[in-house]
Amino acid sequence: MRVTSSTVPSQRHQPSLFNSFFQGSFPCSTACRKEGKRLDMIISSGHDMLIHKDYAALVEHRLLTARDGARWYLIEKTPGEYDWSSFLPMVHAASQHGIQVIWEVAHFGYPDHLDIWSPGFVDAFARFARAMAEVMRNEGIEQPFFTPINQISFWSWAGAEVAWLNPYASGRGPALKKQLVRASLAAIAAIREIYPQARFVLTDPLVHVAPADHSAAAREEAQRQHLSQFDAWDMLCGKQCPELGGSPEALDIIGLNYYPDNQWLSNGSPLNATHAAWRPLHLLLEEVWQRYQRPMLLAETGAEGEARANWLNIVADEVELALEQGVAMEGISLYPVVEYPAWADDRRSPGPLFGLPDPNGSRTLYEPLALALRSQQIKLQNRAKG
Numbered sequence: 001m002r003v004t005s006s007t008v009p010s011q012r013h014q015p016s017l018f019n020s021f022f023q024g025s026f027p028c029s030t031a032c033r034k035e036g037k038r039l040d041m042i043i044s045s046g047h048d049m050l051i052h053k054d055y056a057a058l059v060e061h062r063l064l065t066a067r068d069g070a071r072w073y074l075i076e077k078t079p080g081e082y083d084w085s086s087f088l089p090m091v092h093a094a095s096q097h098g099i100q101v102i103w104e105v106a107h108f109g110y111p112d113h114l115d116i117w118s119p120g121f122v123d124a125f126a127r128f129a130r131a132m133a134e135v136m137r138n139e140g141i142e143q144p145f146f147t148p149i150n151q152i153s154f155w156s157w158a159g160a161e162v163a164w165l166n167p168y169a170s171g172r173g174p175a176l177k178k179q180l181v182r183a184s185l186a187a188i189a190a191i192r193e194i195y196p197q198a199r200f201v202l203t204d205p206l207v208h209v210a211p212a213d214h215s216a217a218a219r220e221e222a223q224r225q226h227l228s229q230f231d232a233w234d235m236l237c238g239k240q241c242p243e244l245g246g247s248p249e250a251l252d253i254i255g256l257n258y259y260p261d262n263q264w265l266s267n268g269s270p271l272n273a274t275h276a277a278w279r280p281l282h283l284l285l286e287e288v289w290q291r292y293q294r295p296m297l298l299a300e301t302g303a304e305g306e307a308r309a310n311w312l313n314i315v316a317d318e319v320e321l322a323l324e325q326g327v328a329m330e331g332i333s334l335y336p337v338v339e340y341p342a343w344a345d346d347r348r349s350p351g352p353l354f355g356l357p358d359p360n361g362s363r364t365l366y367e368p369l370a371l372a373l374r375s376q377q378i379k380l381q382n383r384a385k386g
Helices: 051-060 088-097 119-138 152-160 173-194 216-228 231-236 281-292 305-324 367-384
Strands: 022-025 065-069 100-106 145-149 199-205 208-210 253-258 263-265 296-301 329-334
Touching (some): 022 296, 088 119, 100 119, 145 173, 152 231, 173 199, 281 305, 296 305, 305 329
Parallel strands (some): 022 329, 199 253, 208 263, 253 296
């Protein structure tokens, strides 16, 4: 009998990479908006003042791994000089509460004195990444996780195609993507000089784009948009633009950011789960797994308002389907885990587990999401027991 993939029994993947499968992602963008306003979501969410309370709340809800960020613009206000006073309290709090942190080195922001298009930007970022690793090593962090640059493809689109955030360019998305890949590769190499055992989560949106009609042009455009989500990962591992210096060793853990609006038609119209062209999440995860064969983390996911608990249940069930097919899913991270005034328009984000702090520094828990989270954690524990 001819053996095919459908006749071979699947081997369920057993996650083991992180301290907890369900995780929390803190908002930590430091982008500049076009009117010149510098965002600092660690401040606007209250996370800077409530770092101990926030990490303690994660532990209470069994979220023992978190994504959080250093703020480069604060740390290197003067070229080549580093002030770690905004970062060390976060490192200390994480250690005190037993939180395993995936540290973002840059999240849409960089110091004002740098030109992101220049070769000097790459060098400066590598020096900063190395210095950050040295600080963490000196603090006794043994097994670090880093995201050098958050969402390279999204930043390239938002910052250099539609001029939505810094560096406010149009029609230069591919050039910025290559520059951010160069910087990421340089940072990975610099960190590995300090931490040969460091692990790297390389994040970008997970999307699906379907043809808007039956024409060949629509099919071609949908395919182009869909495949572009893989550009940064392909560059990092050397499959695309090998002159950038990518290699298979640089592509470590694939971080996938997935929301209800991550599927659309080639003309830009949104897709929803009732549309015939909608693809279930587990199939999208299988596509990435087949392409790269790397550990994968759903690094950001969440929905707004009353939809958030149901969204978590849907996502968790879809990830379970992927696990059953042998896809190396290592976690699901709730974003945002704490509320913030949304960075695009200053409205309050309605999707977190914990709300903005009151005058006493207390955050309101969104109970339906907390209950859904606990239910999914119990299901995962029961499956792990066999």
